[in-house]
Amino acid sequence: MSAKIGILAIQGDVAENVSSLVASIADLNQDATVHVVKTPEQISAMDGLVIPGGESTTIGQLSLVNGSQKVIKQKVESGMPVLGICAGMILLANNASDRVVGKTEQPLFDFLDIKLERNSFGRQRESFEANVSMDPIGISNYNGVFIRAPAISSASDDVEVLAKLNEKIVAIKKGNIIGTSFHPELTDDLAVHKYFVNLVKESKN
């Protein structure tokens, strides 16, 4: 059966994820379609969801306003695969703290019991590209694009660490939930998006 993969289009780099997913599906020759979703109705029809990069405070507040946050929580808790990128990974956490400002009171989806630090590597001038390896899911030599990126300092036992950089956790997986500090949608390497498409297809079957 065809799988529907949505990209949460509240704020952030939605179009970039659309093109990465479309290219991944074509490369894999999978039966899946890509949808830009914003309303609770649109989200509830999806089999998988990407929460893109952007500003976590903005995406969190506005997804609360239009009721999409509630649907996302229900869907993910009942097994829908979700990929949270940068701001999207922050939203997956149960708490967030900013490197300079300290603990934030922002609305979060509360899926992962992790200790997450926003802007963990510094401000934009410190943003960087570096090689990362996600060995547990068979992706190595991946060019990680880190933009004012968050990082995880510790995670509960049920959270699998996929990648670390300088002792900081930069990619995680907990069952159907994946989070990355870096931006796979800003590179031509489709490995992460392909992995996610396959995950959605498997959970659908």
Add this chain to the structure above:
Amino acid sequence: MLPLSGERTDAKGIISEKSESGDVIRGSSTLKRGFAHMLKNGVVMDVTNVEQAQIAEEAGAVSVMVLDKLPSDVRKAGGVARTASIRIIEEIMDSVTIPVMAKCRIGHVNEALVLQDTDVDMIDESEVLTPADELRHIWKWDLTTPVVNGARSLAEALRRIEEGAAMIRTKGEPGTGNVAEAITHIKKVNDELRTIKSIYDSGDNQDLVRMAREFKVSYDIVEQTAKLGRLPVVNFAAGGIATPADAAYLMSLGCDGIFVGSGIFNANDAAERARAIVLATTFWNETDKVKEAQKMIDERQSMLGLDVKTLELRMQDRGGSA
């Protein structure tokens, strides 16, 4: 995936570092343009102090732009407008989690270097401030921090991108509360993009080089932009936006996001208006949501608009011929 048309891989702003855990690159086009991509579908708000910056963050702004005076107050005050106090920029950086931008004067390389060293997340080489060099903008490839520039036409936009701009915004007419010029500028850019795309699709390379000469840019960037059918960097609306409906209309014209200058903090209902403009930008294609946003503001509290035809100072003309 990110269009990198016109990128210079030998730029001085790119820093390569070797570390034990592998090589690290900073200031690449992917990182500078990528930063702007994270702002898409969002609202950047002009602020002059910590209190305003916090109101902006709570309202859902994706970033704040620090100025010494709001554009409408720059207009009233006259004289020379320069970059904001570093102390205030630093205070704001310490009190909000969202990115902080600041403006420097057109062509003022050292104001930009100081802002970069202050660690602002993006620099706006802005016509709101008094230009330091009418003939030369900053060569932005030398900076590691990304820079946004204003443009009234495709020619201006491509000239700025060739100089290394990581993001473009319309100039509009700042500090007027009058959205007409921003609308004119984005429509002109869109029209010109359609023109070069149709020339590209027709395969008439001679006509494309004619356009490059008219725009005063290289053939390569015209060809790459024509092929894409859009600017190779994020393009926001700016200049005169005052209401949620203004923001929604500009989003409908294909803008990637919105800058609001005087429109929020020169209105008497700033916090409510800030939230309303964010709401209308996010849900611009849902009329009931834009109406809801429009209901959150009171037109009697809007900043007094100015007729662009009678202005003594047209900020949009600054640096326009270069």
